Amino acid sequence: MAQAGAVDIVRVPDRLAFTRNRYLRALQTPRGLLGLGLVGTIVLLGILAPLLTPYSPTFQIRLQELLPPSGTHPLGTDELGRDLLSRVLNGIRVDLIVAVVAVPAAAILGCLAGLLGAAGPGWWDTTIQRAFDVILAFPAIILGIAVAAILSPGERAIVVTILLANVPIFGRLSRDALISQREREYVVAARLIGVSPVRVLFRHIFPNVVDPLIVQLALSMSLAVFLEGGMSFVGIGIQVPQPSLGNLLNEGLPYLATNVNYAVGPMLTLTALVVGLNLIADALNAGVLRR
């Protein structure tokens, strides 16, 4: 009903405001700010790792094994005398690569697959959808085990698993969005004007379907961090001596009774990262999608 005489009531200062402010406004909520704070802190710690600690993550300090936290080693040292703070901070970097590189790559590939499905003939679309179904039927960690078995464990296995687990999610999301939008009258109007199909897609349809994709991006990042942790924890992800939050957790586990600090560092960092990303996804979902 709010359609009458709106012209002089609502004011939008400039054209960017409308698109950009949606996200800013959504994130300027308690949830959003907390999520941003957590994620921001951890990202900074990871990036600044070499500046924050004088020790290399793999440097073994003789006769300094399994120290409790102290001024020189705020998180103590591990069984080989390596500085745990340095290992945790450098471990974050793996997750950053996983979250910032692998997930967006999966999103792009997924959207392309969705686009191909939506644009192609019916049987083609069906085939792609069935393939997605099959992949989505497996929990990501099972996919991880399979991938590691084929590719041998390591960073590459993690990245491939994340791609495999996320491409169908983004593929389905973008395909459904495309199909629901392309019969809409504003799209028909653009086609009637003579706008090229590519331009219709990017200028007209994409801005109208980007919101759920952005929310999914945040969610997928949190899942990716979790997946790295899980795979490295069970030994099919990042291999020692290279540190990652997952394998640190694994290594710290036997010392839980004697050196709690060993496992607590990676555990808290991992949790904070996952929770932070989830909070961001949640805030965006509440502020942008459900309005």
Added chain:
Amino acid sequence: MDGVSFQVAASETVGIVGESGSGKSVTAASILRMVSPPGRIVGGSITYRGLDVLAMSEPEVRTLRGDAISMIFQDPMSSLNPVLRIQTQLVEALDAHEKYRGSKSRPRAIEMLRQVGIPSPENRIHDYPHQFSGGMRQRAMIAMGLGNDPGLLIADEPTTALDVTIQAQILEVLRTLNREFGTAVVLITHNMGIVAQLCRRVVVMYAGQVVEEGPVEQVFARPDHPYTEGLLRSVPRLDSIRHGRLYSIDGQPPQPGEQTSGCPFHPRCGYRIERCASERPPLAVLSSGHRSACWVTQAGGELGAATAGAATGGRRAPALGAEVAPLLEVRSLVKHFEIGGGVLRRTATVHAVDGVDLHVGACETLGLVGESGCGKSTLGRMVLGVYAPTSGSVRFDGADIDSADQSHLRRYAQMIFQDPFGSLNPRLTVEQMISEPLSVHGIARSAAARKRVGELLEMVGLSRRHASRYPHEFSGGQRQRIGIARALAAGPKLLVADEPISALDVSIQAQIINLLQDLQAELGLSYLFIAHDLAVVRHLSDRVAVMYLGKIVESAPTAELFANLLHPYTRSLISAVPVPDPRPQARPPRIVLQGDLPSPTAPPRGCRFHTRCPIGPLANPERRICIEQEPPLDPHRPGHLAACHFAGEAPAIETRNAMA
């Protein structure tokens, strides 16, 4: 809504009219204390047969709802549960009250379905709502509301989503109820025609207030509020002489919650005097006997002086099409959609458009009418190359449309859409949208484009400063103007307007109709004007084509068509339109068509109209030819084509001084 008061006597029919947001529905909901938060009934009283509704306990109100007073809504799907059979829902409604409980409920449910005109109700009662057509669902909902013999039925826009032929059936049901069972009816609508045909008294609301109230005959004969007058005069009518221009109410209806001082109508009123802006007129009884809230008429002033905005020299006469090649020529056009399919389902073919020929000349308007689902939009979209035809050809501006090079078509033929909200991209500014055709066709860029956008906005009655706004900042009518500006940007010759006004408020419709006419005269446009409203089509068109189930059944120049109706379907359509004139002599005998539009997946053999035709095999069983042979679309009078074996022979209908 503010200080509304009116009464409904037993067995009376009262119409409440107003635009969206004027408070009609809230008024009705408050009668049953169903106002949804944050709304509140802050004062006043509601009395039903001497009982104070506002003082009742919640269980008492519940008994009142559905038992004594029941309500039906515009969208039957919102009140029918899609996963329960019709029978379950009807019986449930009956069991909730005393009268027809237990073993009495099922027979009663069947009886109710029969009463509202559902054929073979014993069988159909087992159906789910989605197996019913729109009209049948609406009737099922009325049946549900009537099960317990309520004393009062409140119908909120009960026919707005339906076609005129189905609307006529529903109105007939309501009329019968009132006449035979003495059910009082409160009918909420924006259609003055329905009020005139069905109601004894009318309440006109504007901005949450009653502005005029009285017996229908008096109010229609002599409206005493400028808004009522505007509503009556701004709608094109089938029973009046065609005017060049419609009377239109300027401006926009107020935003709900917008505070106005003085008379709420004064920003749009052509009669306003000084006092109107500062003092709110009370609802007072006038000498005419009805009540009106207007300073001018209360002081004895007469309405009828304000004229339709400056008339712009009328319409340009269309170029006679005989020698000139038509701008648009459609030959034997067919569009079939394959639907369904999949592992276990069979595919079905929707015969959306099935062999249509038509042409539109330069500066000419061809009106295309028919019930929803008859293929109008599909035809319009094929003309513009949105859908590829299954067979047949479309020639535009001297060249066949083929998918290879559509640039000429894209530049010189455009579309105006029905939905002013869906047809504008919410993420683009007005300027970005309107300038897109300019850049796509290389007409203008940057500063030149901006200047042109400004000109276009002014041409459609908006202002340059609207260019940087987003669609959500505009009202429906304003959005429709933006859509028109976009369609005009590249300088088209042909506009396909697909129901361009049917989603707009009544007082805005006339503005858009006038705009379309002005633009045609100014720019020499041709229109393919698609609508289901015959009166609007008659007002705007030079020629009219009537479509039924994918085929043209009658076509002729407008004056000829309305003076000599040849096809029984056209006659039925016209007789179903409620005329906004309550006098008995203005009520023609109606042909109420039985049943719904047959499914276009299996169109009837022979004449597609034979399953509903009032002069076909239903009425005259010996006319087997209608079932066996498809009637060709042949000329029966000069320029007048009709596809009927018995063209011109129709049930006697008074020709309602149908001078076009």
